[in-house]
Amino acid sequence: MPDHLDIAGLERAVLSLAPSEAIAWNGRATEVYGEPTELVDATLERLGWGRKQLEAIERQRLRYLSSKITSPTPAPLIGWTVPTPFPTGEFRFFALDVETANADRSSICQIGVACVRPDNSIETWTTYVDPKTDDWSCTRIHGITAPTVTGAPTFDQVFPLLSKALGGHVVYQHSGFDQSAIAAACTKSGSGQPTWEWRDSVQVARLAWPEFKGNGGHGLSSLKQHLGLQFAHHDAGEDARASAEVVLRAERHPAWQVTVDLPVRRSITIEAALESLDTIVEPGPAESSNVQTDQSSSKVATRPIPSNPIRDAMLARITARPDVRPHPSQRDAKGTKYMSAFTLGSVAFVVDKMSAGKQPIWVLDRADIRAYLDTENLEYHVYTPDMGRNSNLQKLPSFGKGQLLRIFPATADQGMGVIAKLER
Known part of the structure; x- marks a missing residue:
């Protein structure tokens, strides 16, 4: 390859396209280890590379080291100012997960979406999000820091892509956290609320495996152990894929066949609207209405x-x-x-x-x-x-x-x- 190419950038681009389960290091935040120079030298010798190729590698190594000196802030896994392209094609349903920088649910710093195709294969899309905050108190949970999201798009840059891709579709979350975080981020950024249909894979798991209640419960960590799921917890892409896998496993459960078309929980927005109808105040004369009245001037229908x-x-x-x-x-x-x-x-x-x-x-x-x-x-x-x-x-x-x-x-x-x- 020509010397002017950014090999490290190409590596990040390849990693951004690869399935998360195929990234052994360091997408899973494993312990950093020293470069295996002897193994590398043996490999180059076996490949029969000569002086010209070795000099090109050395130039790339020096180029990489010099970039680290002039820019001490580590680059994110994907360095861009616009979101990465979303998978295309036909999908049965989606699962979405977010990570936040702090306790403020609008501080989304990573979004992962698992896209389930008609053959039940799962394609995962993940992006970092720059929440523009100095509070990173949740780093201890997911390991994401301010340098990690340097160059990442903001939520208002990411949401139009999500809205277009997921609008009108069923989108699973594992508990109500992700829905509330998206709603909070939409409110903060001035974006409209999502038009997709939220479902909860926790409710699916409770129906499919009631025996887990009192035996670890139906959180992702517990289901990972009970169902043998393979994923790295608190990575948005990994958790989204795990949520989708829970739904697919439940569909195959012999004791109870669940389908993704089964409504497992009403939308929070709908439930909130229903709650507001607990008391209905209707103006007008009592004789024009069949509602019960109290001593006030308003006519109140009560449950x-x-x-x-x-x-x-x-x-x-x-x-x-x-x-x-x-x-x-x-x-x-x-x-x-x-x-x-x-x-x-x-x-x-x-x-x-x-x-x-x-x-x-x-x-x-x-x-x-x-x-x-x-x-x-x-x-x-x-x-x-x-x-x-x-x-x-x-x-x-x-x-x-x-x-x-x-x-x-x-x-x-x-x-x-x-x-x-x-x-x-």
Whole structure:
């Protein structure tokens, strides 16, 4: 090759096209080792290379070393200012995963998409994203740093490509984190929200392998062990491929055949819209409407409180705690017809009374709470400030416009465990 070619750049370009499972080093962040010079010399001798070829190699080596001296910032795996091309062709469904620089979910620093073709083969697309932040507190999780994303596109440069490729398709995530991160990044960048249909491979795994509950759960780390999945956790491309593989394995499960067309979870946006209908205020004279009325001038149609023994047991245990107080916005611990709000020290939380079969707990979003929920494999949704919410939450300071977690404990014990974690 001519001496002017950037061999290191060509290497990065090849690695960007190769399947992640084919990259042994250093795509998997293995320990750095010394160059095997004796093996290289033996290989060159066996190839029969002469003085001309060896001199060309030496010039490339010196060129590489000089570039390291003049530019101490390591280049990213893919150095570009525009996103890498997205795979083309026909796909059954996609799976998407993101990594973030810090606890702010809009700080996306890597996006991976697994594209599942009609023959169930998986093609993975991965890109770094420059979140333009100085807070890299999540580097300890995924190893991505500010130098890693130097030259990478920003989210507003990447999202149009994703929107075009994934729009109208089914896109799996493993838990609700990725959907909330994309939504937060879209809001921050001024982009429109995605038009694809989110699904959750955690829900698919729970239906296919209920026996894993209480035995490691249905997180990717647990499924890696139980199903023998081969992937490097906390790499967006690897995790996206693992999520897609979970769906494909579930389709082949002999005890229960799941298809990707089965809706496994309603969209958070849809659920939020439904929650906002808990109380419907209709203006106009009472005689023109069949709705029930209260003593106010508005006509209010209300839903009856659904029976829920788990919720009632949890509320009884909450009110029995001496360190828990009714929220100042409420008269007493009974709260309103729709919710009971409490304070634990300086932390506020809400128990939703209007969800039949569930007992949601609302809290302000906190990274330590999400980490606990992920560890315990508890289902939760993230409500970003631009998303709808129950009108009763608007009455609580910070809950009306803040970013919230809606947590779904399956038992009273799980609910009390969440509340215990609220204590800072």
